[in-house]
Amino acid sequence: MADDKEFTEGLEDVVAGKSAICDVNGKDGKLIYSGYDIHDLAQHTTFEEVVYLLWNGRLPNRDELTELNAQLDANRAIPAEALELIKRFPKTATPMDALRTAVSLLGFYDPDHGDESIEANRRKAIRVTAQIGTIVAALDRLRKGEEPLEPKAGLGTAGNFLYLLSGVEPNATATKALDVALVLHADHELNASTFAARVTVATLTDLYSGVTSAVGTLAGPLHGGANINVMHLLEKIGTPDKAEAVVSGMLAEGKKIPGIGHRVYRALDPRAVSLREMSKQLAEATGETKWFEMSEKVQEAADAALAAKGKTTLKANVDFYSASVYHVLGIPTDLFTPVFAVSRIAGWTAHILEQYGNNRLIRPRAIYIGPRDLTVVPIDQR
């Protein structure tokens, strides 16, 4: 019986643990990874430096970064046996379905399979972080009837991903834009997928089980899946002048606008500020301005309509402007959430390592609201 306990729907504002990885200040719209403001990191670090930061609690020096990049490069290729199985996935699988199953089967082939030491788990974290982008790109090529490409050393996570998708080494602008997006998405405290990962590994099961839970959780449209729905909304709107009518129509029907609202932020999500600027700059650089303009109109229309209902705290979240950014970078729409995973793997693995480092089973209670005192009626009399 837990009927005498307080509970909050959706665990809103419930504190479920301590962590040194990430601080989300929803009131002021600030986000900190291990002490550093997200804007400082987005401007002055690469994704790999952030991976090191999240795993170690401090930024790397040059030698440490060189070493991490070498380890990531050495581990980017998908194990041959895993790739053979991935090639046999059903053509109907969505990229997130396929990624979830692919991450799960990576666990079979990890050379440290069965070793749960800290050192082995850190090596597993490197391997899965290195391979997740290779898998996403391979899934895209396989469905187009093309052979997956071999990763290239020295391109980094962002550059490799774009290269593995298209077969062409990306220019510096595209690589930098994706790299910054990866920095911005890398961690966010106890969001649903990270929490799922922590709950999973808190039973002392393996790291790949934690990441598999996380990928499955990220896929939902209330979480990482929203970036795909933002793009679908922009495509449905078609031209900036139609944005207001479509948004008002959706709200009148009681539908939610994808990419708007957040469980923690009451002020504007700081990542949306950076991604908006990036979306604007890419639009200007490529001349493909329509997606940014439409995003602006959707945001304005949602803001006005929601404010009229007294809902002034529902603003653009990280998924909102990432959609137009990824689209202009040439990434297919249904890969937007997998790209989120290519970044969030850094946070998931950091939280998994932190959980292993100071573990206690995570097991909350529920208030029972079902019937009591029933007596079983024999099956033929029911």
Ligand SMILES: CC(=O)SCCNC(=O)CCNC(=O)[C@H](O)C(C)(C)COP(=O)(O)OP(=O)(O)OC[C@H]1O[C@@H](n2cnc3c(N)ncnc32)[C@H](O)[C@@H]1OP(=O)(O)O
């Ligand atoms: C990486 C991420 O996970 S960021 C979030 C990505 N998800 C999305 O963008 C999907 C759209 N947004 C949402 O569904 C929500 O804002 C969430 C899931 C992010 C947060 O959900 P919660 O904190 O549980 O808020 P909840 O869904 O209860 O909404 C509270 C109120 O705001 C309204 N609301 C919340 N988001 C939106 C939205 N995007 N559009 C319109 N109304 C909204 C709800 O309808 C509800 O109204 P009510 O009180 O009149 O019933």
Ligand SMILES: O=C([O-])CC(=O)C(=O)O
């Ligand atoms: O924190 C959350 O609830 C959702 C999330 O993952 C993010 O905003 O990056």
